[in-house]
Amino acid sequence: MDKNTEREIAKGLRQGNRHAWRRLYEACAEDVWRNVSRLVGYDSGAAADIVQATFLAAARSARHFEPNRGSLRGWLWTIARRQVALYYRKQKPNISLQQAQNWWAALDGETSDWIDARADMPPDVLQSKELATLVQWALSELPAEYQSLLLAKYVDNQPAGHIAEQLACSEVAVRSKLARARKAFRKAFKKATAFTPRDREVSL
Amino acid sequence: MKTPNEKRAEKRISIMLSVVDRQVVAPNKEFLDKLRAKSTAEFLAFSTDSNKQSRETILISRWRMIMKSRITKLAIAAVVIVAVILGLNLTSGPDLASVTWAGMIEHIENAKTITWQTTSTEQGGTTTTTRYMVLEPYSMRVELPDGRVMITDHQQERTLALDTADKIARVAYARPEMFNYDDYFKNMSLPAASVVEIGNREINGRQTIGFRIERPKGNNGTYGVMADNEPIVENELIFWTDTETQLPVLIEETSVGSEGRTVHSITDEIVFGAELDEALFSLEPPPGYELQYNNGMIDRMKSAVSINKILKACAIYDNQHGQWPDSLQELDLSDVDVNRYIYLKPSGQSEGRMIVLYDVYDAWEGGTNVGFDNYRVEFMEDESEFKKLLENR
Numbered sequence: 001m002d003k004n005t006e007r008e009i010a011k012g013l014r015q016g017n018r019h020a021w022r023r024l025y026e027a028c029a030e031d032v033w034r035n036v037s038r039l040v041g042y043d044s045g046a047a048a049d050i051v052q053a054t055f056l057a058a059a060r061s062a063r064h065f066e067p068n069r070g071s072l073r074g075w076l077w078t079i080a081r082r083q084v085a086l087y088y089r090k091q092k093p094n095i096s097l098q099q100a101q102n103w104w105a106a107l108d109g110e111t112s113d114w115i116d117a118r119a120d121m122p123p124d125v126l127q128s129k130e131l132a133t134l135v136q137w138a139l140s141e142l143p144a145e146y147q148s149l150l151l152a153k154y155v156d157n158q159p160a161g162h163i164a165e166q167l168a169c170s171e172v173a174v175r176s177k178l179a180r181a182r183k184a185f186r187k188a189f190k191k192a193t194a195f196t197p198r199d200r201e202v203s204l
Numbered sequence: 205m206k207t208p209n210e211k212r213a214e215k216r217i218s219i220m221l222s223v224v225d226r227q228v229v230a231p232n233k234e235f236l237d238k239l240r241a242k243s244t245a246e247f248l249a250f251s252t253d254s255n256k257q258s259r260e261t262i263l264i265s266r267w268r269m270i271m272k273s274r275i276t277k278l279a280i281a282a283v284v285i286v287a288v289i290l291g292l293n294l295t296s297g298p299d300l301a302s303v304t305w306a307g308m309i310e311h312i313e314n315a316k317t318i319t320w321q322t323t324s325t326e327q328g329g330t331t332t333t334t335r336y337m338v339l340e341p342y343s344m345r346v347e348l349p350d351g352r353v354m355i356t357d358h359q360q361e362r363t364l365a366l367d368t369a370d371k372i373a374r375v376a377y378a379r380p381e382m383f384n385y386d387d388y389f390k391n392m393s394l395p396a397a398s399v400v401e402i403g404n405r406e407i408n409g410r411q412t413i414g415f416r417i418e419r420p421k422g423n424n425g426t427y428g429v430m431a432d433n434e435p436i437v438e439n440e441l442i443f444w445t446d447t448e449t450q451l452p453v454l455i456e457e458t459s460v461g462s463e464g465r466t467v468h469s470i471t472d473e474i475v476f477g478a479e480l481d482e483a484l485f486s487l488e489p490p491p492g493y494e495l496q497y498n499n500g501m502i503d504r505m506k507s508a509v510s511i512n513k514i515l516k517a518c519a520i521y522d523n524q525h526g527q528w529p530d531s532l533q534e535l536d537l538s539d540v541d542v543n544r545y546i547y548l549k550p551s552g553q554s555e556g557r558m559i560v561l562y563d564v565y566d567a568w569e570g571g572t573n574v575g576f577d578n579y580r581v582e583f584m585e586d587e588s589e590f591k592k593l594l595e596n597r
Contacts, residue, residue, distance in 0.1 A: 016247075021247040037229045051235075056243055059244070114216075117212040121216070132224055150217075154221040182214060
C-alpha cells in the first residue's frame, strides 16, 4: 500500500466510507491472518478468533485512525498483537510451552551460544517443533512494531526499502529499529528458555 | 557497516525466526469472506455520530438507573479517566521519543490486574472517593462512595449490584462492550490525542515525569458531558509517571462545564499486577443478602442487543444484495427471535431517522427499543415522537 493509497483509505475511513474499509480489508486481511498464524501455530481456530477480534475492533475504531501517527498496517497489527497476547494469557497452563522449556533445558550444548551465534545450532534443534513454540512465545512478548518488523524482514524476506514504504518511515529508521527488535527478541527468547516450568506456573 | 559478528548474529535470528513459518495455516478464504461482510457491517454501525451518541446515552442512562444519587454519579468521571488511560495506547500511539511514556503504556497493556482509586471534588461541593479493581480479561469491581459495590463479569454479561446498607443484591444485564476494558476501551479509539511532556515532580518521595494529554473536542464542540449532562467545555488531563518503574503514580483531571461547574479528580494508589482474590469478582451474592432480579431492565437491554444484531445482519445483507431484506426471515439469525419485532423495509433516502425496526408492544410502558436505517438502536421514551417518525416514513 503506497502513501497515496493509504491517505485515500484513511480519509475514506474518517468519512465512514464502506469502500475504504473494504480496500483496507483486502490489502491487509491475509497478511494479518498469516502473521497471527505464525504466532499461534497450528491452531487455526485460534487464528480465526484472533483475526476476527482484530478486524471487528479495528472496524469500531477505524473512523478515528490518525495517519500522522503511523501506518494503517502498524495500527492494525497493534490491535492484532494485543489479541495474540490475550490468547497466550488465557492459556492456563500453557502445556506446549512448558514441554518446550523442559526440552530446551535438557538439550546437550551451550544453548546461550546458539542464541548469540557463537556456536552453530544443531539441525535437529532447528527442525524441532519445540523451538518453534519457544520462538513464537518470545515473539508474542515483543511490542507490535518489533513483531511486524522481524516477520517482514526475516520471515517474509522483504527488503528494508519496502518495509520503510509500508511503515511510512526511512530505511535508516527501519535498520535502526530492526537492530533494537533483534536485541529485544534475543532477550525475550532467553527469558522464555530461562523459565523453569515452576516459574512459569507462578507467572501465569 | 555491520561487523562479521553482527552479521552472524543477524543470520542466526533470521534462521530462528523462519521456524515459525513451518506452522503457518493457510488463510481460510471462506472465513475471511464472511469476516469481510461482518467487519464492514461493524464499521458502518460505528461510523455515524448519532450512533456513537446513542451508545454514550445508553451507557450513562444505565448508570443512572443503578446509581441515582448525585454523589455516586461523580464516579462516571473516573470511568472516563480510565477509558483514557487504557484507550490512549491505540489512539495516540505511544510517543516513542519518550521512553517513560512508551514504558508506561507497555506496562498497562500487559497488566493482568489494575486497581486504583479516584477522588473527585466538585468546586464548593462534595468530595467522594471510588475504588476500582480490574481483573483481566473479564471482571471489574467498583466500590462506590456510599458503600455500594458493582461487580461486572463481561463473559457472563452480568452485573451484580450490592447494596451493603440494606443487604440487597441486584443482578442486571451488562452489554458485552460496556465497561469491558479489555475488549472495549483498549481497542476502541478515543478522539485522537497527543502527549506532551511537562517536566518533573516529586510525589511521595518518587521522581515522576508529567505528561499532559491534549485531546481535541468532539464533533459537538465539547469534551463530553458531566454526570448531569452539562457539556464539558474545558478539560485538562495530566499523568505523573514514575521515572524508575515507568508506571503512572497520579492522574489529575479538571473539567469545567458550560455553566461554570468545575470538577477536579485525582486518581492515585494505582497498582498494576496486584494479587487479587477472585472471590472479589464473584457474581454470587454474599451470605445474608436478598437477591432481586430487575427483569424489566434485563429484557430491555437484551432486546436492544437483539435489535443491534438484526441491524448488523441487515447491513451484511445490504452489502451482498444492494438492498435491505424484504423480511427478517431472510436473515441468517439463529439466536434471535425475530418474531417479536416489527420490521419496516427502508425506502428512499433519509438522514438516519427512518425507523426500520421496533419492539412489539401492547402498551407504551416507559418506552421501546427502536432501530434506525443507519444501524443504530435507541430507547425512545416519547411515544408521540415515535409515532410521528413512523407516520413520516
